[in-house]
Amino acid sequence: MDSFRGSCLCQSVTYEATGEVQGFYLCHCSHCRKISGSAHGANIFIKVQSFNWLTGEDKISHYNLQNTRFEKAFCPNCSSTLPVLRGNGHAVIPAGSLDSDFSIKPNAHIHYASRMGWDHDLEKIKTFQELPDND
Numbered sequence: 001m002d003s004f005r006g007s008c009l010c011q012s013v014t015y016e017a018t019g020e021v022q023g024f025y026l027c028h029c030s031h032c033r034k035i036s037g038s039a040h041g042a043n044i045f046i047k048v049q050s051f052n053w054l055t056g057e058d059k060i061s062h063y064n065l066q067n068t069r070f071e072k073a074f075c076p077n078c079s080s081t082l083p084v085l086r087g088n089g090h091a092v093i094p095a096g097s098l099d100s101d102f103s104i105k106p107n108a109h110i111h112y113a114s115r116m117g118w119d120h121d122l123e124k125i126k127t128f129q130e131l132p133d134n135d
Helices: 030-036
Strands: 002-007 014-019 021-027 041-047 051-055 061-064 071-074 090-094 108-110
Touching: 014 041, 014 090, 030 041
Parallel strands: 021 108
Antiparallel strands: 002 014, 014 051, 021 041, 041 090, 061 071
16 A cells, blocks of 8 residues: 655645555646646546545645646645546546655656657756756
C-alpha cells in the first residue's frame, strides 16, 4: 500500500493519500502542457476513497475547460495545481504537488503524438545540479 502527502506551494492546502496507485502517467496533450507550462503533465491516479484533504479544501478553486472533461484544481493564493476528485471514482494527483518521497516510476507517456517537437532525447542534454550561471 502506498502512502504519501502533498500540498500547494504556500501550504494553505494539504492532502494525503493511502492506497494502491492505479496509474502514473506523463500526459502530452495540449491541455496538460498548457496547464503545467511544461512538456507534459505528470499525474498519479488513485481511488477517491484513498484520498483525504487535510487542510484548505474550502479554499480550492476550479477551472473547467468548456466542452471537455478537462478540469484543474488550484490554490487561489499561490496558483499551485492541486488534485482533482473525478466523478469516475479517481483522484488525479499532480506529481509535482507531492511533499513525500514517491519512488513509483510512471507507467507510460499518454497522448505522446501530441508532444512538442523539442520533447525528445532530453536525457542527452547537459545537466546542472542548480541554476546555471548565465553571465
